[in-house]
Amino acid sequence: MRLPLGRVTSVSGVRVLDLFCGGGGSSYGALLAGCEVVAGVDAWDVASNTWRANFPRGKAICAKLEGEGVLPDVQSLGRIDLLLASPECTNHTCAKGAKPRSEDSKATAMQVLNYAGSLRPTWIVVENVVHMRSWARYPEFIEGLESLGYGVTPLVVDAADVGVPQSRRRLFLVCRLGEEPRIQLPIRDDQARVPVRRILDRKGTWDAQLLYKPGRAKATLERAERAMAALGKNERFLIVYYGTDGSGGWQSLDVPLRTITTLDRFGLVEPGTAGPTLRMLQVPELRRAMGFDEKFHMNQGSRRDRIKILGNGVCPPVMREIVHALLRESHRAWRPSQLAPGKLNSAVLG
Numbered sequence: 001m002r003l004p005l006g007r008v009t010s011v012s013g014v015r016v017l018d019l020f021c022g023g024g025g026s027s028y029g030a031l032l033a034g035c036e037v038v039a040g041v042d043a044w045d046v047a048s049n050t051w052r053a054n055f056p057r058g059k060a061i062c063a064k065l066e067g068e069g070v071l072p073d074v075q076s077l078g079r080i081d082l083l084l085a086s087p088e089c090t091n092h093t094c095a096k097g098a099k100p101r102s103e104d105s106k107a108t109a110m111q112v113l114n115y116a117g118s119l120r121p122t123w124i125v126v127e128n129v130v131h132m133r134s135w136a137r138y139p140e141f142i143e144g145l146e147s148l149g150y151g152v153t154p155l156v157v158d159a160a161d162v163g164v165p166q167s168r169r170r171l172f173l174v175c176r177l178g179e180e181p182r183i184q185l186p187i188r189d190d191q192a193r194v195p196v197r198r199i200l201d202r203k204g205t206w207d208a209q210l211l212y213k214p215g216r217a218k219a220t221l222e223r224a225e226r227a228m229a230a231l232g233k234n235e236r237f238l239i240v241y242y243g244t245d246g247s248g249g250w251q252s253l254d255v256p257l258r259t260i261t262t263l264d265r266f267g268l269v270e271p272g273t274a275g276p277t278l279r280m281l282q283v284p285e286l287r288r289a290m291g292f293d294e295k296f297h298m299n300q301g302s303r304r305d306r307i308k309i310l311g312n313g314v315c316p317p318v319m320r321e322i323v324h325a326l327l328r329e330s331h332r333a334w335r336p337s338q339l340a341p342g343k344l345n346s347a348v349l350g
Contacts, residue, residue, distance in 0.1 A: 014123075014327070017041075017074060019065060019085040019115060020108070023050035023309040026084040026127060028296060029319025031055070033327070038077050041070055046301035047309055053297045065111040071118060082323070083121040085112045086314055087128060106135055113144040123326055124175035127314050130156055132171055145173070151180030155322075159315040160256040161187045164291040165194040167256045168315060172322060176330075183325035196238065197253035199288035200281075203270060208279035211269060223249030224269050224276070234271050241267040241280065257289045262311035264304070283307065291315040 014035040018027045021040030031037050039059040040051040052060035059077065063070050074080075087109035109126070116124055124145070132138060133154075145152050152175050159168040162185060174181050211224055220241060227237045227250035239250045240258070242265040251258060257266065266281045281289075283306045287298055290310050298306050 014081045014323075015077075015079055016082045016084060017077065017080045017115075017119070017121070018051075019083065019112065020087050021051050021084070022047045022086060022312050022314075023298070023300075024054050024296075025290065025292070025314035025316050026086060026125070026319045027051065027055060027058075028292065029314065029316035029321075030082065030084060030323050032316060032320045033323035035082060035323060038080070039074065041065060041074070046305045047312075049300045050298060050309060053299065065108065065115070071115070074115065075118065080119045080121045081123065082326075083112070083116060083119060083124045084319070085109075085115075085124070085126045086312075087112065087126070107137065109141055110137070110144070113141070113148065116145065116150070117148050120177065122177050122330075123181075124150060124173070125319070125322060125326075126173040126175075127319075128171050128173075130169055130171045142173070145175055149177055150175040151178070153181050153183065155183075155185075157185065157318055157322075159291065159318050160193045161185075162318055162321050163188060163192075163194055164289075164315045164317050165196055165199050165256050166258075166260060166289045166291075166315070168259050170314070170318070172318075174322060174326065176326070181326060181329055183322070183329050185321050185325055193256050195254045196251070196257040196289065197236075199257070199285050200253070200268065201285060206279050206282055208268075208270065208272075208277035210272075210274060211276040211278045219249075220267075220278075224278070226250060227269065228276075233276070236268065236270045238281075239267045239269060239278075241265050260286055260289060260307075260311050262308040264307050283310070286310050291317040 016027065016030045016035045016037045018037065018040040021027055021042045024040060027037045027040055037055050037058050039061060040055065041061045041063065042048045042051065043064045045062050048060050048062035061070060061073055112126055142152055152173055155172045155174055156169060157172055159166050174183060220239065223239045226248050227239065231237055231252065236253055237250055238253065242263050264280055267278050268281060269276050269278050283298060283303060286307065287296065287310060290313060
């Protein structure tokens with residue numbers, strides 16, 4: 001059964017634990033696929049409170065996964081069939097720039113092995129930036145999953161290919177206990193991709209300022225002027241307000257939004273009677289660009305916190321499709337695991 005966005009009824013009997021859950025993008029995707037989301041673990045209180053607001057029947061655990069402190073709480077949840085995990089990604093990605101990388105931060109991914117070994121779920125899905133593949137310990141991480149008996153299928157998925165109005169390429173390590181999963185996702189061609197204009201609120205909903213106002217950064221004006229030279233002065237478009245961009249610093253509204261990050265980086269330029277105006281995209285628009293529906297609550301923390309949650313998040317439609325594919329691939333042969341939970345393998349952390 002394929003569930004429409006917004007449907008929250010559990011039909012599969014699959015019980016889900018989400019590690020490094022953030023605000024709950026992966027959890028929401030699993031919920032929309034018909035799973036029962038029983039708990040989410042995250043160390044940031046704002047993210048954990050956001051998760052709690054959206055999964056009132058689940059258990060929100062605000063704590064670090066390192067050590068054995070969280071494990072008893074997780075084991076008390078009972079059977080876990082699907083383990084989701086989005087380990088810290090900033091120190092893998094090029095978004096970090098020239099700043100030093102933290103190996104301790106990258107190594108948080110190794111906690112997935114400990115919880116997989118203890119809980120023995122039927123499936124595991126690990127999400128991260130594609131740059132994780134160049135991490136020195138990536139082969140060790142894959143070998144660790146395989147040593148626990150999991151077949152691993154790496155997938156690189158662009159969220160725009162599954163109907164999300166954002167180009168967002170991410171790595172998904174899709175694992176099944178006992179065998180390598182062979183799954184296929186429904187992929188849209190370029191003409192069927194959802195353009196960013198679909199997520200924008202109507203003109204006048206949010207305050208805007210004149211583009212050519214005193215003090216406006218020269219780089220911002222240059223980006224806008226490149227767009228106007230290409231599109232004409234009567235077209236709306238987006239500029240990349242913060243950060244570097246290799247495509248001229250602007251984009252048309254006829255294609256999916258570029259990747260949302262933890263920075264407030266996209267500005268909408270629109271023609272006006274007194275000259276072009278500029279405003280930043282707002283949280284409801286960015287939420288839609290991540291594929292969240294209107295039933296998902298984002299009322300915790302500041303505006304900056306909410307953008308950080310979105311920028312660190314997983315697009316729910318992508319996780320929904322992956323979970324759907326896993327359930328289809330398993331047909332009706334799946335039964336809740338009868339394996340006894342394992343023990344925490346501290347040696348995995350190395």
